[in-house]
Structures are given as C-alpha cells and as structure tokens.
Amino acid sequence: MATQRLGIIMHGVTGRMGMNQHLIRSICAIRAQGGVTLSNGDMVMPDPILVGRNAEKMEALAKKHGIARWGTDLDAALANPDDTIFFDAGTTQMRPTLLAKAIRTGKHVYCEKPIATNLNEAVEIARLAESSGLKHGAVQDKLFLPGLRKLDMLRRAGFFGRMLSVRLEFGYWVFEGDLQPIQRPSWNYRKEDGGGMILDMMCHWRYVLDNLFGEVKSVSCIGATHIPKRWDEAGKPYEATADDAAYATCELTGHNGEPVIAQINMSWVTRVRRDDLVTFHVDGTDGSAVAGLSSCRAQSRVATPRPIWNPDEKQTMNFFDQWQEIPDSQVYDNGFKIQWEHFIRHVVENEPYKWTLPEGAKGVQLVEAALESWKDRRWVDVPALKV
Numbered sequence: 001m002a003t004q005r006l007g008i009i010m011h012g013v014t015g016r017m018g019m020n021q022h023l024i025r026s027i028c029a030i031r032a033q034g035g036v037t038l039s040n041g042d043m044v045m046p047d048p049i050l051v052g053r054n055a056e057k058m059e060a061l062a063k064k065h066g067i068a069r070w071g072t073d074l075d076a077a078l079a080n081p082d083d084t085i086f087f088d089a090g091t092t093q094m095r096p097t098l099l100a101k102a103i104r105t106g107k108h109v110y111c112e113k114p115i116a117t118n119l120n121e122a123v124e125i126a127r128l129a130e131s132s133g134l135k136h137g138a139v140q141d142k143l144f145l146p147g148l149r150k151l152d153m154l155r156r157a158g159f160f161g162r163m164l165s166v167r168l169e170f171g172y173w174v175f176e177g178d179l180q181p182i183q184r185p186s187w188n189y190r191k192e193d194g195g196g197m198i199l200d201m202m203c204h205w206r207y208v209l210d211n212l213f214g215e216v217k218s219v220s221c222i223g224a225t226h227i228p229k230r231w232d233e234a235g236k237p238y239e240a241t242a243d244d245a246a247y248a249t250c251e252l253t254g255h256n257g258e259p260v261i262a263q264i265n266m267s268w269v270t271r272v273r274r275d276d277l278v279t280f281h282v283d284g285t286d287g288s289a290v291a292g293l294s295s296c297r298a299q300s301r302v303a304t305p306r307p308i309w310n311p312d313e314k315q316t317m318n319f320f321d322q323w324q325e326i327p328d329s330q331v332y333d334n335g336f337k338i339q340w341e342h343f344i345r346h347v348v349e350n351e352p353y354k355w356t357l358p359e360g361a362k363g364v365q366l367v368e369a370a371l372e373s374w375k376d377r378r379w380v381d382v383p384a385l386k387v
C-alpha cells in the first residue's frame with residue numbers, strides 16, 4: 001500500500017465554516033485517519049497550506065492543528081505547482097474572483113456555497129471551470145445529513161407511493177446582539193456584505209429539492225427583514241439590510257414525473273417548536289415521513305390514525321407518538337468530510353463526481369429567481385440552466 005501526498009491551498013479557514021467543518025472536521029480528521037483510501041487500497045494524504053490575510057491568526061491556527069504550512073500571500077501559494085487543489089470558504093463576494101484566479105494557475109477548485117452572489121458570475125465561473133479541464137466542486141453538505149439520507153432511502157424504496165408535497169421548515173432565533181451575544185456572523189444580515197436568507201439558503205434548497213423530491217420548475221417567494229437593527233461582533237449597532245426570513249413555494253417535477261409542491265419557510269427570527277432546526281415533511285399517497293438533521297420518522301398509509309375533528313373535546317391523541325423511527329443503519333460520518341473524500345478521489349483517480357460548479361450555479365439560479373419573484377410579486381419559472 002502506497003501513500004501519496006496531495007497539496008491543498010485552503011483559504012477562508014479562519015472563518016466559522018472554513019475552520020470547523022473544512023479544516024477540523026474534514027482535512028484534520030482525514031489526516032488523523034491516515035488519509036483517503038483509493039480504489040486500489042492506496043492512500044492519499046492531504047497536505048494543506050492555510051492562507052489568509054492575518055498572519056497572527058494563520059500561524060496560531062496552523063500551530064493549533066498541527067499544520068506545518070501557512071501563509072498570507074495567495075499568489076505565492078498559487079504559484080507552487082506542488083499544491084494542486086485550491087479550496088475557498090471565504091466571503092461569497094470574493095469567491096468567483098478567487099476561483100478564476102486559481103483555475104488560471106491550473107488548480108482544481110473546491111468551494112463553499114453559494115459559488116457567487118449572482119447568476120451571471122456563477123455561470124461565468126462554472127463555464128471557466130468546465131472549459132479548463134480541471135476538477136471542480138461546490139459544497140452540498142445537506143445531502144449527507146443522516147435525516148435526509150434516511151428520507152431518501154424511503155423514497156428509493158417506493159415508501160411514499162406518489163409523492164405529493166414537501167414542507168421544509170428551517171430556522172431558529174438568531175440573537176440581535178443587544179441582550180444576548182450573536183451566534184452568527186453579522187455580515188449575514190447586511191446585503192452589501194453578501195448576507196441574506198435567500199442567498200444563503202435557497203442555494204442549499206435547490207440541490208436538496210432536485211435530488212430528493214423533484215426538479216425545481218418554478219418559484220414564488222416573499223422575503224422580509226423582520227429585525228431592522230442588530231448589533232455586530234464589537235457590540236456596535238448596525239442597520240440590518242438583508243432579508244432575515246423568506247417564505248417560498250416551489251413547483252417540482254418528481255422523479256416519476258409527478259407534480260410535487262414544496263413549501264419552504266426559512267427564518268432566523270422564529271422560535272423553535274418542532275423536531276429539529278430544520279425539518280422536511282413529505283406526504284405521499286402510501287406514506288409520509290418527517291426528517292430532521294439526523295432522525296427520520298415515517299407513517300405508512302395502513303398505520304395512519306383516524307383523527308376526528310371535535311373542538312368540544314380536548315385532543316386525546318399524541319400525534320408525535322404515531323410515527324415509526326427509521327433506525328440508524330450505518331455510522332454517519334461528517335457530511336463535509338464525506339464530500340471532501342469524494343472530491344479527493346475525483347481529483348486523484350477520476351472517481352465520478354456530480355457536485356460540480358454548474359450544480360452550484362443552479363443554486364444561485366434559484367436564489368435569483370426567488371429574489372425576482374419577491375421583487376415583482378409573481379411566480380418565476382426556473383428553466384434548465386445552460387453552462
């Protein structure tokens with residue numbers, strides 16, 4: 001068994017996602033397990049160089065996680081032919097420019113979502129990546145959530161019969177910052193800094209809907225900025241210019257050609273009283289299921305109780321008890337790590353890989369369609385995206 005080295009330039013790893021999910025939970029975890037196993041049993045050991053604008057932060061981060069190489073000069077890092085992958089989890093606005101630069105220096109590219117803040121830039125960067133012959137990918141982490149994998153197993157088993165609808169509830173209260181400390185970066189609430197619920201989450205919902213429930217055909221959406229004033233990391237008040245909630249409906253064409261209706265509520269200004277921070281409730285002729293991040297509960301047609309509407313009596317049924325838990329059938333590794341492992345195998349041994357930049361561009365397409373729907377107060381069609 002041979003082990004080969006793979007040089008990866010990691011940008012944006014001082015941030016929340018870059019540090020926690022990509023550096024610690026993915027690359028460090030892969031290094032700790034001895035690398036990524038290839039189909040012939042050989043191993044690939046990622047050798048990252050952490051690159052960012054703040055030398056002190058970079059040095060401290062590298063030291064803390066046993067990473068030998070760090071730097072503040074991205075051009076110098078890109079000029080090193082021994083590092084063949086460029087990864088970005090920095091700000092969304094910078095992403096297409098950074099990816100283009102990396103592609104032009106001959107690097108394979110992998111990045112966080114959204115791949116750009118608008119469709120023109122998303123398509124442009126996806127085209128450049130496609131025409132370069134290099135490997136490319138964008139994060140689609142929600143597909144690897146245990147809850148969604150169980151839901152998908154139900155779908156593949158034909159559990160739902162004809163799928164009718166899906167109701168997606170995402171959100172929780174994100175503190176304003178005056179009374180309790182904030183738990184998300186303040187840029188999320190400033191449009192001019194790439195913030196906004198629709199930009200942040202619609203790109204996730206696009207691949208979730210397309211893969212699990214049906215291809216998105218059209219969208220109707222209303223956004224809102226419910227909380228117009230927030231406090232930032234320094235405790236300074238600022239105007240929240242981005243949408244902090246959105247309420248959308250999509251028409252899908254299901255995997256068997258059936259029409260499926262998807263309703264999506266997404267909010268950072270809602271208090272949770274449901275199974276999880278995100279839930280996906282699917283109804284079909286033969287059964288229904290509700291998935292959260294890790295669990296999934298199902299109710300089949302023949303096990304469906306018979307509720308009777310009677311406002312004169314207190315409800316005696318506990319509706320939450322009437323569902324069957326889908327058991328864990330395997331160990332579910334971190335989704336970001338799983339996708340990294342696939343991407344590494346894609347680069348090193350050409351393993352087929354479908355979470356590409358054109359797929360990332362489809363996410364931005366739904367973002368733009370939703371924003372257009374909100375602005376014009378109308379349904380917007382989502383045609384096949386040509387890259």
Ligand SMILES: NC(=O)C1=CN([C@@H]2O[C@H](COP(=O)(O)OP(=O)(O)OC[C@H]3O[C@@H](n4cnc5c(N)ncnc54)[C@H](OP(=O)(O)O)[C@@H]3O)[C@@H](O)[C@H]2O)C=CC1
Pocket residue numbers: 011012013014015016017018052053054057089090091092112113114139141185187200
């Ligand atoms: N897939 C998922 O689940 C999620 C994905 N994301 C995506 O990840 C990306 C980052 O989000 P998040 O981690 O929450 O953001 P953070 O604000 O926590 O991190 C931002 C990163 O970008 C760097 N950065 C910011 N401004 C500049 C600049 N002017 N020049 C160079 N570097 C800069 C920061 O470096 P420094 O430390 O020097 O400031 C930091 O490394 C976004 O695109 C977001 O959409 C976000 C949340 C969840």
Ligand SMILES: O=C1CO[C@H](CO)[C@@H](O)[C@@H]1O
Pocket residue numbers: 200201204
């Ligand atoms: O991009 C994202 C924004 O934050 C969410 C949590 O609030 C994440 O789940 C999501 O992936």
